[in-house]
Amino acid sequence: MTETMTQAGAAAAPARDGGEAAGRAYLELDGISVSFPGVRALDRVSLTVRAGEVLGLMGENGAGKSTLLKVLSGVNHPQEGTLRLNGVEHRFATTRAALDAGIAIIYQELHLVPELTVAENLMLGQLPNRLGVVDERTLVSRAMDELKRLGERIDPNTPVKNLSIGQRQMIEIGKALMRDARVIAFDEPTSSLSARETVNLFRIINALRAEGRAIIYVTHRMDEVYELCDRVTVFRDGRHIETFDEVDGLxxxxxxxxxxxxxxxxxxxxxxxxxxxxxxxxxxxMGPGLAEPVSFAARRGEIVGFFGLVGAGRSELMKLLYGAERPSAGHVELNGRRVAFASPRDAVRAGIALCPEDRKQEGIVAIASVADNLNISARRHFSPARFLLNARRERELAQEYIAKLAIKTRNGDTAIGTLSGGNQQKVILSRWLAERIDVFLMDEPTRGIDVGARAEIYNLLYDLAAAGRTVVMVSSDLAEVIGVADRIIVMREGRIAGTVPKAQASPDELIKLALPR
Incomplete structure (x- = not known):
């Protein structure tokens, strides 16, 4: 048994469609178990990833996917089982040992240093030097070669903080390739990418597969599994449920x-x-993101879906309705009365709430507790003075909605940032349920949420509609918008391209309306 591989590059495999190494088992996990106090996170899990394949890994939040990636990266240490790379058994005492063995994990939360340049991030930990001084010429030259390989036209001297999310993800992948990683795991890589950036990511992954690398692709998005993966493994409750060797026809x-x-x-x-x-x-x-005047209506008890490609203007329209942006023309009527909001606070007091697309940045205070996040708006109703909190009432309200919405948290004092995406979304909904809200604007309500938690969110939306509330839902998921909405408004390039009743909605019809003319 070795701590690391002797030479990560020695395991290079030929392209998927030709070499003798392609298709052989490269990464093998056998009977891996990981336990934390009171929790069995992985229960004798076995999994094989072949050289030159993309293995999809799916499961609900809490299924054990993240724990498995942490085992691979040397963060979590299994109490049982073995891990083999290219037939050689390993136990990683540190994350550096896993890196040296040729394993790279591309997490949702990217591990880059924003203040450093692209070149410095690409070669972090292995900067070329002469007599202890960084060799800038070699650093930039190697970075330019890697950026060319990635298909990115970026100045290697650009600070990473100036890049888009998609470009940053390419830099993270570049870091793995510059270490010649033979096993690369992607954790929900497209959750923050545009359609163009996703296409480029898939191009890179297909090229890595052709080079004979073993790739694990963790996602909640089924379309991506069918488009990209050779096989798919399903985890549930920390156990390996099934591996499907054929994705086509599944x-x-x-x-x-x-x-x-x-x-x-x-x-x-x-x-x-x-x-x-x-x-x-x-x-x-009219306002930012809209190319022509937009008119539509939504009724009590109705769920209206908005579908469109990235940049179609859907999120911008929601912000105009919510008072986060000022309209340059036109107006909004609420319950037959014309309204104008100077800020979101005015919208909330009038009965309109927004659950934003970017939960972490715009929807929650990650370091604050569940109770604080839930009460942040409603506390004005029961605090006797602006700077005095009614701790007992806030605690009761948090307990009430934790029970009503089955929010999975130890208690109201738990930091909301430690909860799963689905439970964070439930807390945001609870915040508005504690208010007097008539119109719920839901921007990508299930983004990054597993299938089981999605069903719970959909039931909450149906309950709101059944109670006479109005739900306006933005979604990029065709199956979701067809499955949940009563009718669907399609936006294209800042304008409404058409409205489709539920009975006539089909993927072909919606895509035809959404695509640029």
Whole structure:
């Protein structure tokens, strides 16, 4: 048994479609178990990844996917089981040992130093030097070669903080390649990428596969599994449930049932209802992100879906409705009365709430508790003075909604940043349920949320609609918007391209309307 490989590059495999090494088992996990106090995070999990393949890894939040990646990276140390690379058994005492063995993990939260340049980040930990001084010429030259390989036209002297999320992710991948990693795991890599950036990412992954690298691709997005992966493994409750050796022809319903123990119809669980009077109406609304005046109406008891490609103007429209942006023309009517909001605070007091697309940056205070995040708006109703808090009432309210929405948290004092995406979304919804809200603007309500938690969010939306509230839902997920919305408004390049009733909605029809002319 060795601590690290003698030479990471020695295991290089030829392209997927030709060499003798392609298709052989490169990474093998056998009976891996990891336990924390009171929790069995991985229970005798076995998994094999071949050279020159992309293995999809799916499962609900808490299924054990992240724990497995931490075992690979040397963060978590298994109490049972073995890990083999190219037939050689390893135990990683440190993360550096895993890196030296040729394993790289591309996490959702990228591990880059924003103040350093692209070149410095690419070669972090292995900067070329002469007599103890960084060799700038060699550093920049190697960085330029790697950027060319990645297909990125970026000045290597640019600080990383000036790059887009997609470009930063390419730099993270470049770091792995410059260490000649033979096993590369991607953790929800497209959650913050545009369509163009996703296409480029897939191009890179396909090239890595062709070089014979073993790739693990963790995602909640089923379309990506079908497009990219050779095989797919499903975890549930810390156990290996099943590995499907053929992705082509694999029924989605069967894959979902493996992950959550129920069918796709149960996940969406659409509940029809009668719509009432118009609750919110936009009339000739213009503002940032819109190319022409936008008009639409949504009724009480209705779930209206907004679909479109990145940059179509959907999120910008929600911000105009919410008072986060000022309209340059047109107006909004709420319950038949014209309204104008100077700020989101005015919108909330009028009965409109927004659950934003970027939960972590715009929806929660990550270091604050669940109770604080839940009460942050409603506390004005029961605090006797602006700077005095009613601790007892806030505690009671937090306990009430933790129970009502089945929020998985130890208690209201838990930092919300430690919760799963689905439970964070429930806390945001609880915040507005504790207010007097009539219109819920939901921007990508299930982004980064596993299938099981999605079903719970959908049921909450149906409950709101059944109670006579209005839900306006922005979604980039075709199956979701078709499965949940009563009717779908498609936006294209800052304008409304068409409205499709649920009975006539199909992926082909929505995509046809969404694509640029």
């Amino acid at each position: 029924e989605r319903d069967r894959l979902i049932a493996c992950m959550v123990g129920r069918s796709i119809a149960d996940v969406y669980g659409y509940r029809p209802r009668e719509a009432g009077d118009v609750m919110i109406e936009a009339k000739g609304l």
